[in-house]
Amino acid sequence: MARAKKGTISVENFRGMLRLYLPRTWFNGKKKYFSLGLPDTPENRKIAEAKVGLMTADYIYERFDFTLEKYRLDTAPQEEKLSMLDIYSQYVDFKKHLVKPSSVHNFTTTLNKLKEMPDSVIKSPSNIRSWLVEHNTQEQARRVMQRLTTAYDWAIEQGITEEPNPFKKFKKIKKVSDPSPDPFTRNERDLIIETFEKINPHFANFVKFLFFTGCRPSEACGLRWENVDMTNGKLRFCEAVVMGKHQQGTKTLPSREFPINNQLREILESEAKKAENVFLSERGKPIDLHNFSQRKWKPLLNNLPIRYRGLYHCRHTFITLCLDSGISIRVLAKWVGNSPEIILRHYAGLSKTEVPEL
Template identity: 35%
Template sequence: MNSKNSLGKASKGSVCLKISNNRIQLVFTVAGQRHYLSTGLADTPTNRKVAARKAALIEDDIFKEKFDPTLEKYKPQSKLTTVTPIFTPDDEPPKTPLLDLWTQYTEFQRKHLEETTILRDYGKIEKRIRKFPKQFLEDAINIQTYLLKNYSTEVTKRTLKHLSACCNWAMRKRLIAENPFKELAKEIKTKKTSQVSRKPFSRACVAAIISAFEHNTYSSKYSSVPHSYYAPYVKFLFHTGCRPEEAIALKWKHIQKDTILFCEAVPTDVRIRKATKTDKFRYFPINPELQTILETIKPEKCTADSLVFPAKNGKELDSHNFLNRVWKPIVEQLVNEGKVREYLPQYNCRHTFITLCLEDGIPSRRVADWCGTSVNVIEKHYAGAIANIQVPSFGLVQAEL
């Protein structure tokens, strides 16, 4: 809801007056259901007072638990719909505000999806809708044109798919009669995107990277945080193959005598602690090298909820900042000096661990369990790591007579 069109922010049980196309609407939520009640009144000082009295009546009924869920008690002559049609002064056909529809769809999905998904994916679509020059359902073609002019074809296609899914939901709820976005995404042809690089670092490259961190090879003497501060975090990524957001979320209560419990993650883009990517916890065995890393960094005084790899301010590391301000400059410098073959992002520490495990003959099932993925993913995407394995010789070939 745009602040300039709203006369107040509706909290739970309160009714907000909203101005849409110079008409007053009442917006409120009861038992998790969002309602948009068209008063049919033009936006004038007198009509605002009338609408305020109707709002007070609804609030009083909610408070006294006398709320009429059919809304018949509060309806004006114009019909209430969950997404309120807006009538123009020239008696044009009614239009449906796309943002209102998307808001209701998001609230419905919130019950089924993780909060991070709502914030990350659904939040992006909402921001784009707010930027549309025309924001009504009936403007679907204009919206497609706007997206193509202002975003990549991949983003445009993805956005139209989301809007189409929203409309399909609204049709099932009988909020709208048809889906104007149904075929728009199919009309857009996108280039085949290259697959995510799962290239590993070689053992020599791993050693060069860790050495650069530990010895502050490229760290400025004026830096408040030397690169060596992040060395344990980098070594941990290489030694466990865990996802960066899992290492960032790790607390000392998750470190047991001979195992590490990976059960949480903190994605940098939303900064919300959540379950791991697969929604499953897993245990990772601590070998002597990993034990040394952990013993070296464990503070003498720390609580069970203390972070294992905190930022200097004591909060969770920001992996995005680390990637761009620390990791990338170091690895690129190593590439320039010929110590590392090519630049790869920090996530490829995970790919390196998986690849080296396979090269050492560790079964795919075990590697999948350690890394929180599936055997199918391991064998599909990392088969190249074991391509050089030779066919075994059984000594059955007899010498020529």
């Protein structure tokens, strides 16, 4: 279908029904659709064209009804109003080809929450908000409401539903501050490494690598030999394994370099080059973090005299110990792919630096 000239009304087919796409210039640059509530048939196309003629004439003679009530057809059947589940499903289909797998997972999680809601809840935005607050943590509810608001804005932009966005009238759920990092002590770190070497030596190098680089676990899983330069003493983090799939780039940067010291060189030289990835599962596949955490990491730590913390705390441990050792925040931020501000905000207070005697 040929694109309508700028400033003119065009007739469109949307899900088998006719609607008019009104000029943005008439509505301060915003997209505006007007549903006729008629199936797309040759006869109804004539009605649509007549409606276009009426609207155009009214606009020219400065009598256009911007509420659009004047142009509604009394005899036209009303389109069934889409539920938030319908809208969000279309939004997910649109976004899943544009974002990283980890983001797709978050969108899918929200979609599943909508599917869990009773029919009486899903039909009312206020009931949706109440249900989310009642059945989720404050932070989970906040994030879902944020995604629903964005999805509804998108639906308005696409002409899938009409303004206003009902989710914008609610008071925003307050963001919960991130808890302070909870690193392992140096002795706890060494005990974990020693136990892996004794009980599960296959994964010992993987665990040591996490503790001695402070990289995100997904980045360690995604590290390939082609990005390890032993000659020049550096490696490059430029991809990650998320939800079992390789994705380009790290969480915050396309790539970053990390220096290979003697400790790290020993780890890498002792790891056999059996595939593209440096660290592999016992079956020779890229490590699945969920399986590793549940089947290897958690059982091992539960049998040690150490308060349990997740795998990501290896990163917290590295950053904190580096600060204790006097590494500058600027250099450390570059190594781990954070900003100096994040390091200061979350980690500086955990350093065990003592007040000097002056």
